[in-house]
Amino acid sequence: MPHDVDLIILLAVGFGLALIFGYIAARLRLPPLIGYLFAGIIISPNTPGVVGDIHLANQLAELGVMFLMFGVGMHFSLKDLMLVRRIALPGAILQIAVATLLGIGVTMLWGWSFGSALVFGLSLSCASTVVLLKALGDRGLLDSVNGKIAVGWLLVEDLVMVLALVLLPATAVLLGGVSLNDDSGQNIWLTIGITLLKVAGFIAFMLIVGKRLVPLIMQFVARLGSRELFTLTVVAAAVSIAYGSYAIFGVSMALGAFFAGMVVKESDFSHRAEEETQPLREIFAILFFVSVGMLFDPRIIIEEPLHILAVVAIIMIGKTLAAMALVLFFRYPLNTALTVGASLAQIGEFSFILATLGVALKLLTLEAQNLILAGALISISLNSFIFTAVEPIQRWIRERSHLARLLERSGDPLAMLPDEVDQSNLRDQVVIVGYTPTGRHIADQLQAQNIKVVITDQNREVVENLREKGIAAVSGKPTDPNVLIQAHIMHARLLVLRTMDILDIHQIVNIAKQLNPQLQIIVGAESVEEAKVLREENIGQVYFAQEEMAKNITGDILTHIERVHQSSH
Structure with a gap:
């Protein structure tokens, strides 16, 4: 088979299987992205049958990351976050700390180095935006107070993960990994300082220039009345800013795409931009999840079942209980605690991005990446059942007056x-x-x-x-x-x-x-x-x-x- 059709094979087989398994997942009332991950597993080099080009898949995954982060930026609302800041900010940061410490504790017992344990713990601490928005939307909770707290909480998690993606390459050598740049002989604190200065410079540029320039260009193109030119403008802004942030400022393309989404959101045409780029963003998101599935080796399930159980326990029990305890500590009702806990009982796209970066920096092994992928597959699959259990658990607690008195807002x-x-x-x-x-x-x-x-x-x-x-x-x-x-x-x-x-x-x-x-x-x-x-x-x-x-x-x-x-x- 000629080499120049590898991309066509990957797209044809990848999209075809993603459609089939996505449909099956939807019929089983599971998030379709479970189906996309399975499609990737089927065409991965780790399973028999059709094998997709893993190098091409990784490049498509990079595009997928950019469009995912662009979408996160477009959904990021500082106003929504400010409405629930007193619970979302401290709650999300403390919950990330608890989940990360649990991950570190377990993996240190397995004999891992601290650097590997830290990246692994961070990967288990952040829930999936895609899964959360779908779960809340299906239950009509997006506009409720509980939904706004859960979304605000996740926005803080996303910001922390963006910061981790920025700082991880700079601190990789200190943590026992390798540098992706030619600065291995440079002082580690100088490297971190330079990285933070570059990020600050990029953010300042985007807030001063990008925030005005991008909406101005969108307004100019919108006057022409051409739908395809408007869509092209938004896509060009996303990709160009993402690449420019990497080429000029030396920061990650993911951060560039995130800020591109934020400045597009500031435009008067943000709703139109979101609507017209949504199909493209979803296509690349599907490619991202397929490529992530291609990295997964199913043998980990047979070889390390106890390790997988420990990972799932951290994601679905440790993280959830920590979030619920923090919500109750802030004197919110039991229903809010259960809803937020259920919302965060899974991991997703940021975990995949962190795991891939960790492998590139030699901070994570392929085994660690597979454990994270297995934890994501299982937690996302079970997340809808956890949401279904919220009402019965609430009734069970309220039927036991001593528990209800302990957990509800007595004397608030x-x-x-x-x-x-x-x-x-x-x-x-x-x-x-x-x-x-x-x-x-x-x-x-x-x-x-x-x-x-x-x-x-x-x-x-x-x-x-x-x-x-x-x-x-x-x-x-x-x-x-x-x-x-x-x-x-x-x-x-x-x-x-x-x-x-x-x-x-x-x-x-x-x-x-x-x-x-x-x-x-x-x-x-x-x-x-x-x-x-x-x-x-x-x-x-x-x-x-x-x-x-x-x-x-x-x-x-x-x-x-x-x-x-x-x-x-």
Whole structure:
């Protein structure tokens, strides 16, 4: 077979098997990337049958890494992270430390060097963004408080891993590995200093020049009205910045692609850029996972079953329990702890990238890489079952009062109104459930009229910020009667409910009406159909945003026509 068709063979067989195994994984309700990894295993040199070119696969994997990191950068939201920073920042860093220490402890017992143990532990500490977003999206949790905490937590993990990818080549010699550059005789601290200066220079360049230049170019191309040119602009920005970061600043292409995604996100055309490059990013992500599968040697499962069990235990038990303990320590409810724990009970793309870099730096052996790949395959496969177990575990704990008292937020100051609020004088107030932009606007307007307001929100950081401003606020899930009791719903004149699940609306209204039969209720509906159902049930005054906007626009149009009509006469 001529050499020049190796790429075509790899793509044809790789994509074909990825499609078949991805479909099988989806039918089994597993993430399709499990199927892509299996497709790579089938065409790997370690298994019989068709063998793909591993060198070509590695180059395609590099492209896959760049587009994966570009996607991570486009999804990175500093605003979302700031909303949950008080739990996500310390929680993620402490959880990474715990998982890394567990990995170091176990591998040192196996007789590994400290450098190998450190890289191995770091590889087990970071969950997969792809798996997490899919799992939360499938369960409708992405926009929930629990989902935002899990995503914010993972964003911090991603940043830590990006930093590790930057620092690892500089510290490889110190850790017992080899340098990828010709600076082996250079002082190690000087190497680290130069690396950090290069990274700082690249970040400064991207924030000062890239943040302005890339959106400007996108705006210029968008005016031409050519869809393919716009897509090409975004792809060229991703690849050029990634390569430029490596060639000019000497930092990793992964970091360059990450910042390329961040600056594209700053553009007014970010949604269009994300939508139009998504198919391409997904194709290269599939190639990345196929190439990772090609590196895996299935013999490790037979040769080192106890080592694999230890790895899976660190990922799915050690890491999960550490995350849950930290969430409970920050006084979030049990449901949040279980959701975050389930979200992080797997490893993925950053683990593969770190493992590959570790092998290149001679810090990890191929056996270590195979253990990481086996841990990823097993943990991702079982992750959906862990999510399914969240509700039964929660019920089991709550049926045992001693456990529930120990784990739930007993005596939580944010679950009660603060002492500064004169509760004896708290009458005829408006209780607002959920401090959304709409809720914020309503609260500001009411307070401007000297009308008392109490706000309930599930995000503890929102409640803390409100209390710092002197606004009465209670933390907790509004379907919990204690939350409405703490908001003094029995003395309120009005309850305002944001758009939420219709079953939750019914539950909250039933609790509120039992406590205060005279209470007036205003509800925001998510859709026309939901608004119709709620109105038929006579729950209260129901508003649907698009409907109200249409009424206001129609009113303005009629007023304008009337003025024109009067002026013409």
